[in-house]
Amino acid sequence: MTTPPASPHRRRPAWASRNYTLLTAAAVVAGLGNAGALIAAAFAVLDAGGDGTDVGLVAAARTAPLVLFLLIGGAVADRLPRHRVMVAANTLNCLSQAAFAVxxxxxxxxxxxxxxxxxxxxxxxxxxxxxxxxxxxxSVTGTQASRAFAFFRMGVNGANIGGAALGGALIATVGPGWVLAIDAAAFALAGVLRVFLDVSHVPKRAPSGGLLRDLREGWREVAGRPWLWSIVGQFAVVNAVIAAAESVYGPQVAEDQLGGARPWGIALAGFGVGTVVGGLLMTRWRPRRLLLVGTLCVFPLALPSAALAVPLPLTGLLTVMVLSGIAVEIFGVSWMMALHQEIPEDKFSRVSAYDWFGSVAMLPVATALAGPAENLVGRDTALWGCSALVVLLTAVVLAVPDVRRLERRGRPFQEAPVDVAAEEPAGAAGSSKQTS
Known part of the structure; x- marks a missing residue:
């Protein structure tokens, strides 16, 4: 049986299936609401009489369960229909944000x-x-997967940039409570969109031996692939030191030597612009050695910390931030393509959970230690240390043979025949780390 031809009047690209469109639209809607809500939560704490420590406590209250439950969430998502888990999570986020807003x-x-x-x-x-x-x-099929990943990530990144800008403006005009209410509505709409996902083509899950066994199987998938665990370990530290540099040291450098919050905001916006440019680049470029190219693009992530240590004037810092944004998108699309190609479908969520866990587990530690490290060795030395760690760990990962050798293939891991009658006419799409 052959796949029916696409309609000549089809407005979506051939690789953008119905599921892809729904997933992208839902992620953009949720991203627009959530980016502003994160800012609104901080201002809500301050408006209630809290101080910087209280803002940090509320932020930590959100991060702690994220770290604690990620692995369990991955196992659950590989045991149950994933779209139902997504809708249930959206419902919880909607209700909690609505209560916060009230x-x-x-x-x-x-x-x-x-x-x-x-x-x-x-x-x-x-x-x-x-x-x-x-x-x-x-949901990704065919040779256009990397293009779909790139467009998806562009949508999410654009929503985060726009949501933060819109949220800041609304907080100033109508207050943080209404921004939180808008976020609750965004979660509700995103959940409704995800209800309509077509999962008829997804194979039924085989009965498992329990949650712990599922977690062990997920860990074996990670531990058995040197390219996977080495990069997850690398980014556990890279994300942590970048977060410390940008959230703790960056505002201080901007206040003391660049002219205050405005130039720092411009620099951060430059990073966002870079991610969009990088996404556009990856809609056309399909590097053969996925992880070699992606890992080489991690080196520029050391530049912002170095620029702050010098410090460079705003024009130099802005250039560095744009370049690092481009680089992180090249890595991100290459990474998602490697996961799609190499990991069995029934273990996607568990492997993703370990990836997410590595990405966020060290963040609270790094931000908590940033101040003591500055007091101990000085801000400039701490920033140079952040850059050095990024360069050193990236060089170590490049020494892993699988990272240098893994190549793009025409088909992903799932080589078994697919029931084309259950598929969308022209394939599907891609992903990134995204908000709910």
């Missing part, structure tokens, strides 16, 4: 209440993220 709008918000609601949001994200990544990866 408390802020009525002036009744207390620190412990905001921390509890933030923790519920983090729990939802822990279950959503592996399911979402697995769902998008499993």
């Amino acid at each position: 408390l802020v709008l009525t002036g009744e918000a207390r620190l412990w209440q905001m921390a509890v609601l933030a923790a519920l949001g983090g729990t939802g994200q822990a279950f959503f993220a592996p399911a979402a990544e697995g769902m998008v990866l499993s």
